[in-house]
Amino acid sequence: MFERLYVMLVKEFLELRRDRWAMFRLIVPLLIQVLVFGYAATFTVNHVSTVVLDLDHSQASRSLVSHFVATGRFDIVDIAQTQLQVTHAIDTGRAVVAIVIHAGFAEKLGNGRTAPLQVSVDGTNSNTALIALGYVSLIVAQFQAEAMANAWPLPAGAAAAGAAVPLQERPWFNEGLDDRWFFIPGVIGTLTLIQVVSLTALAVVREREVGTLEQIMVSPIRPFEFILGKTLPFFLIGLADVALVTIFGVLWFRVPFVGSPLVMLLGSSLFLVAALGLGLLLSTLARTQQQAFALNFFLVNPFFILSGFAFPIAAMPQVLQWFTLINPLRYYLVVLRAVFLKGVGVDVLWPPLTAMGVLGVGLLTLSVLRFRKSLD
Amino acid sequence: MTDPAGEVAVLARGLVRRFGPVSAVRGIDLAVRRGEIFGLVGPDGAGKTTIMRMLAGVLRPDAGEIHLEGVDVVADPERAKPLLSYMPQRFGLYEDLTVAENIFFYATLFAVPARVRRDRSQELLAAAGMLPFRRRLAGQLSGGMKQKLGLVCALIHTPRVLLLDEPTTGVDPVSRRDFWGILYGLREHGVTILLSTAYMDEAERCSRLALLHAGAIRHCDTPARLKQAMPGALLAVVTRDARRAHAAVEGAAGVLGLLLMGDRVNVRVDDAERRAPELRARLAGQGIADADITPIEPGIEDVFVALLGSGSPA
Structure with missing residues (x-):
C-alpha cells in the first residue's frame, strides 16, 4: 500500500514541478491578499x-x-x-x-x-x-x-466629583485596539480555506475530466489510498500557507504571536482536514473544473461571512447562528485569535479544537462515501 | 455458446444495466474463449461502452453475472483488477508527466516489480515504435502516440484479459498497424482481448463478432459465418454517378438493401442470377448505361447493415 501512496505523491510532486507557474500561483495571490487585508480592512473611521x-x-x-x-x-x-x-x-x-x-x-x-x-x-x-x-x-x-x-468654575479638587462615574477603559490582549491584530489572524483561516478547498476540488475533478480517475480505479488501488495521495500534498500546502501568512503578519504587520506554535499546528491540522473534506465533497458534486469553480465560489462565501471573520456571530439571526456551528472556519478563527493574542493553550481551546476534529472526520467520511458512489 | 469449462476466459450471463429510465444493456450473454480477439460491433448507443465498463468492474450491473478467468467480477471486483486491463476510448494519461513516468506510475499502481517493469516497458515501447520518446511529455505526443502509450500502460502489468473500447478511433494508419501488431502478439501469449470498434476492417480481424443493437446482441459468430448468414446476395453496381444509381435502384423488385460506397452501390438482392439483368435494364431505362454489375463477396459492413436491418446508413 505504501508503494501506491508513494507513487501517487511522486506523481503529484512531478506535476507541480512541471507547472512553471504553480509556485507563483500558490504564493503571490496569498501575499497580495494579506497585504490588502492588512492595510485596507479596518473598522476605524478617520477623515x-x-x-x-x-x-x-x-x-x-x-x-x-x-x-x-x-x-x-x-x-x-x-x-x-x-x-x-x-x-x-x-x-x-x-x-x-x-x-x-x-x-x-x-x-x-x-x-x-x-x-x-x-x-x-x-x-x-x-x-x-x-x-x-x-x-x-x-x-x-x-x-x-x-x-x-x-x-461655573468649581473649586479645585471637586472637579466632576459626584457628577458622573468615571469610566476607566482597559482593553485586554489588544491594548491599542489595532484592527490589524484582529484581522491578520483571521486572514490566515480565510485564505487557507479558499485555497485548500479549491485546490483539492479542482485537482480531483481534473483527474475525472482527463480520464485518469477511471484508469486509477480499474487498478488495485484502494479509494482511501487515492484520496490520501490526493489530499496529503494539499495538507502540506495548507500548512505552508498558514506558516507563510503567520510569519508575514508577525514580521511585516507586527502582529504579536504570544501563544504556542504547537497549539497553532494542532488547530491548523484539524482545520485542514475539514477543509480537505470540503474540497473532496465538492469534487464529487462537479463533473467539470468549471462546475467545481462555481460551486467553490458558492460555498466559500457563506463560510466566510458566517465565520465571525468580520461580522459578529452574536448579532446574526438565530438560524444563521446555528449554521455557524457546522462552519469549521468559525472554530479556527477562535483558535487563531486566541493563539496569536491571548496565548492560551489546549486547556482553554479544547472546545473549538474538538469541534473542528468532529467536523473534519464527518466531512471526510461523507466525502469518501460520496466519492465511492460517484465512481459508478 | 457452450464451451468446455476452463476454456472460457470471459463469461457474462444476463447482464442488465439501466440509467434511470433508459435500459442501456438488456440481458447480454457472452462467452469469450482464452486467446480470442472478440469484437463488439454496433452503432453509437448500442451499449458497447456500458458492457465494457461492467466487465472491467467499474460499473455495477443491475442484474447478471460476470466471470473473468474464474473470478466473479460483480462479487469481488478487487480480485479481478490485477487480471484485467481496461482501456477506455481515451486512455487517462498525465500530460505533465513523461512517457516513462506515466508507465512507472501505472506499473507501480499494479505492483509490478521494478526489474519486470524495466524489461516489459522496453519490450512494449519497442513494439509500439516509441523507444525514442521515453523522455517526452505525454501532452506533447500525437493522438496515435498517446493511444499507443495508453496501451503500453494498460499492458505493463501483463493482464490476462484486455478490454479495449474503440481503441483506434482517431488513430493514424501507421499507429493502428503497430497497435494491431501488439494485439496479435498478446494473443500468442493466451491473452484474451475484447474490443469494441466502429471500423469494419478492424472488425474483420476479430476471431468472433457480436453485433449489438439497442443493448442486445443480435448475432454472434465468426466474421466468415456472419457473412454466410447474410440473407440474399450482394451485387456491386459500379458507375460514374453512384448517387444517381442509388436513387434509381431504390425500390426495385427483389432489392433487400442498399449501401452507397463512394464509387459504387452495394445492392443486396434475394437472387443475384435473376436480379442482375433486371437491374441493368432498370438503370438503362433511367439513362444510366455505363453501369457495371458484378456479384461480390459481402464485407462485414454489408453484413452489419443487413443483419441489423436498420436500412442504409449511407
Whole structure:
C-alpha cells in the first residue's frame, strides 16, 4: 500500500514541478491578499468629510467646530451658507456628515439653557455612519463639559466629583485596539480555506475530466489510498500557507504571536482536514473544473461571512447562528485569535479544537462515501 | 455458446444495466474463449461502452453475472483488477508527466516489480515504435502516440484479459498497424482481448463478432459465418454517378438493401442470377448505361447493415 501512496505523491510532486507557474500561483495571490487585508480592512473611521453650516457666527460655535477638526476624525470639506447647500453636499456624496449650528447657539449656552446642535449623517454605509455618530457624541460631550466648567468654575479638587462615574477603559490582549491584530489572524483561516478547498476540488475533478480517475480505479488501488495521495500534498500546502501568512503578519504587520506554535499546528491540522473534506465533497458534486469553480465560489462565501471573520456571530439571526456551528472556519478563527493574542493553550481551546476534529472526520467520511458512489 | 469449462476466459450471463429510465444493456450473454480477439460491433448507443465498463468492474450491473478467468467480477471486483486491463476510448494519461513516468506510475499502481517493469516497458515501447520518446511529455505526443502509450500502460502489468473500447478511433494508419501488431502478439501469449470498434476492417480481424443493437446482441459468430448468414446476395453496381444509381435502384423488385460506397452501390438482392439483368435494364431505362454489375463477396459492413436491418446508413 505504501508503494501506491508513494507513487501517487511522486506523481503529484512531478506535476507541480512541471507547472512553471504553480509556485507563483500558490504564493503571490496569498501575499497580495494579506497585504490588502492588512492595510485596507479596518473598522476605524478617520477623515470623515464634513460640511459645516454655522448660522451663529459666535466664538462658541467656532470653538465647537475646532473641537471636531482637532480629533482628526473629521475633515471640513465645505463651509455652507444655506441649508440647501448642506443638503446638496450630502446628496452628491461630497460630505458624509453635516454639522448645523443654529443662530442663538452661544446665547443659549451662555444662559445655561439647552443649545440644540443639528448633526446629519449619510446613512448609506450604516457602519461608517454609526461609528461617526459615536465620535460626534464623544466630541460634543467633551465640548459640553468644557463649556460648563467655564461657565461655573468649581473649586479645585471637586472637579466632576459626584457628577458622573468615571469610566476607566482597559482593553485586554489588544491594548491599542489595532484592527490589524484582529484581522491578520483571521486572514490566515480565510485564505487557507479558499485555497485548500479549491485546490483539492479542482485537482480531483481534473483527474475525472482527463480520464485518469477511471484508469486509477480499474487498478488495485484502494479509494482511501487515492484520496490520501490526493489530499496529503494539499495538507502540506495548507500548512505552508498558514506558516507563510503567520510569519508575514508577525514580521511585516507586527502582529504579536504570544501563544504556542504547537497549539497553532494542532488547530491548523484539524482545520485542514475539514477543509480537505470540503474540497473532496465538492469534487464529487462537479463533473467539470468549471462546475467545481462555481460551486467553490458558492460555498466559500457563506463560510466566510458566517465565520465571525468580520461580522459578529452574536448579532446574526438565530438560524444563521446555528449554521455557524457546522462552519469549521468559525472554530479556527477562535483558535487563531486566541493563539496569536491571548496565548492560551489546549486547556482553554479544547472546545473549538474538538469541534473542528468532529467536523473534519464527518466531512471526510461523507466525502469518501460520496466519492465511492460517484465512481459508478 | 457452450464451451468446455476452463476454456472460457470471459463469461457474462444476463447482464442488465439501466440509467434511470433508459435500459442501456438488456440481458447480454457472452462467452469469450482464452486467446480470442472478440469484437463488439454496433452503432453509437448500442451499449458497447456500458458492457465494457461492467466487465472491467467499474460499473455495477443491475442484474447478471460476470466471470473473468474464474473470478466473479460483480462479487469481488478487487480480485479481478490485477487480471484485467481496461482501456477506455481515451486512455487517462498525465500530460505533465513523461512517457516513462506515466508507465512507472501505472506499473507501480499494479505492483509490478521494478526489474519486470524495466524489461516489459522496453519490450512494449519497442513494439509500439516509441523507444525514442521515453523522455517526452505525454501532452506533447500525437493522438496515435498517446493511444499507443495508453496501451503500453494498460499492458505493463501483463493482464490476462484486455478490454479495449474503440481503441483506434482517431488513430493514424501507421499507429493502428503497430497497435494491431501488439494485439496479435498478446494473443500468442493466451491473452484474451475484447474490443469494441466502429471500423469494419478492424472488425474483420476479430476471431468472433457480436453485433449489438439497442443493448442486445443480435448475432454472434465468426466474421466468415456472419457473412454466410447474410440473407440474399450482394451485387456491386459500379458507375460514374453512384448517387444517381442509388436513387434509381431504390425500390426495385427483389432489392433487400442498399449501401452507397463512394464509387459504387452495394445492392443486396434475394437472387443475384435473376436480379442482375433486371437491374441493368432498370438503370438503362433511367439513362444510366455505363453501369457495371458484378456479384461480390459481402464485407462485414454489408453484413452489419443487413443483419441489423436498420436500412442504409449511407
